[in-house]
Amino acid sequence: MRPGILVHTMAGAPAGPTPGLALDGGGSDGRAPTTAVGGGVEAGSGGGRHPAPLLDSTAMRVLLMRTCLSDAIAPKVWKATRRALERAGVEVRVPRGQTCCGQPAWNSGHPGQARAVARHTIKVFAGTEEVVVPSGSCSAMVVHSYPDLFRGEPDEADARDLAARTVEFTQFLARHDLDPRAKPCGAVTVHDSCHMLRALGDGTSARAALDRVPGLEVREMANTDQCCGFGGTFALNYPELSARLGDQKAHDAVNSGAPEVVACDLGCLMHIAGRAHRTGTALRARHIAEVLGS
């Protein structure tokens, strides 16, 4: 391995002795050849379906923000994101020590606590590379709310710098016209998460990425722009109202005729799927990265 070249994993198999349990928190620091660090980078694990492109020094390099929800609920999502990006020819570094963008506290009215966590995130993602996030919500937090959160703070410039470099995963694909060459897939319906659609103003990137998946048909649901009712701590403060909105979303998704709903945000999906499961509604849910990184 040459310095500056990241070791890729194509298989994305869970690493470590207890699959799915250990936090795949490590990752390459990108400066030196890496071996497995906390299971984060599986050097030379091989067995990939696609051969790893050998990247040269001109390859696009990005930092991947895993998101806390992916760590806590679905590590497959950030791994699929990395896989999709790498297959599209992007060099991905997963900075070690990353935690959370701070949105839970910010949204709940605790900007001071949010700032302490966000400050850590700013340090972890220092650099010049774009920061790719498989979440419209976390991305909106950094892009849209960090400038607000750090207004008048000594590290305001750093916060603005990170905000300018941060981009949601499908937006990144659209921006650079990248194709992750996903496996064929059947019909899905798309849920526009609120932060993707309104905070980032993007209702097209996810569909553009899905358009490139062979055999995939997007069946649009009614009221696709309506909130699913997740809303972070809102889901805990007003569970019944949150559930009502989740029911409406699941209903619209099922009526689209597609067996599966995909979205750019794991929060929405775990709420929609969790409510659908509780009510006995037959609906599968998958993060868009899992489709594109399949």
Next chain:
Amino acid sequence: MSSRRRRAPGGVTYDDVTGTLRERTLTALRDPGLAANLRSAGTAWAEQREVMDRDYGFNEMRDRARDIRRANIRALPALLTQLQHRVRENGGTVVRAADAAEACRYIVGLARARGVGMVAKSKSMATEEIKLNDALEDAGLEVVETDLGEWILQLAHEHPTHIIAPAIHLNKEEVAALFRAESNGDVPDDREGLVAHARMRLREKFAQAEMGISGVNLAVAATGTVCIVENEGNIRLVTSQPRIHVAVMGMERVVADWDEAAHILQVLPMAAIGYDAANYVNLISGPRREGEADGPEEFHLVIVDGGRGALRGSEFEEALSCIRCGACLYSCPMWRNVGGQTYGSPYSGPIGAVITPLLEGPSSPGSRDLPFMSSVCGACGDACPVGIPLQDLLVKARARSRSPATTKAGWAFRLWSLLWRRGLTYRLTIVGWRLGLRIRGRGGWVHRLPGPGRAWTSVRDLPSRWPPRR
């Protein structure tokens, strides 16, 4: 939902509202008719709004409306002084009221001094805010609401559910039942028949009223003119038929000149009802002058601060741009499911959840929870015709609130912040959490979580494997 209007001293919210906001939410969710009525209203509004976007480039119009209103708020003291001078030059009286009590005291005093027995009112959120009807009724005056929706609510002893469409939560069968009870007689079932019935009953009242009280959509500082927009024609009667006309406005409802007024008056009905014009635009510059055939003998303009002045220069200043169109209510998935009455305040929906606690103070039990009943989905900010970033203001209103949702969660977020500002402690919590998921998971799902997670599993399962099993 509640019997109407007992006075809460100093508060904007209604004090006859019972239960917590969460409990009221549950009550509303159990009412199947309510959600259906609200949804059809919200859908009809959204369809018309799309027509406006397509035919008029509503989004560009909104940018200009935002700029106008922001400039108005920045120049507010000067505009109000100018307005005051012009209205006086036109022969009207201007009263600046610091709060609801002052405003009510003036209007009640005026009614007493002039020997008024009956007051005809048109729809006004400002009078709803200052609880003027209570004050007038306590003083022994008869008050008749002449807006169809408001009259229906007066008969039903209910509070409005929407800024523009106060009785939109009721369907025509419910309205017919109320009319029958009021008139002790035969009332037709169809829409036209019901409207004709209301018109007949209300006309009788107009002839008797000695004082007409209206709200104000906009006041034009340059000429001292108040603009009141309506579809029914009752405002024209309220402001011209009785001897005395009292107009009540929040202090922020002023624009500089007619160029600005023309634009806002165009944007208002587009945003509010999705039509390019309202049926009537009333422009009133003082009382009847010599040689004029009609109009009131006296015109009084009551300008209420009520906590608004303190918002200038604060992070909530943009909320003062509001032109009370109600678009954010229609767009809001919360409002569409629980309706305005659940909020317990004249101002419901996203704008109500922002401004009610601002006007009442962060500790007010009636309003401190309001900013939390939102998923912060941002549909409101998109719908707003003057570009108020309502979703951002909701988040800021949460930080300012002394609601248990802020104070009780405070310790949890302090702990969270300590653990998640370092990679190592973050990893420990995640490993612990995932271990917990494994232990509690059954067939890929967790059905019951302890502690704060209980609220999650009270209505939904949590996937312990991903992608979730069906």
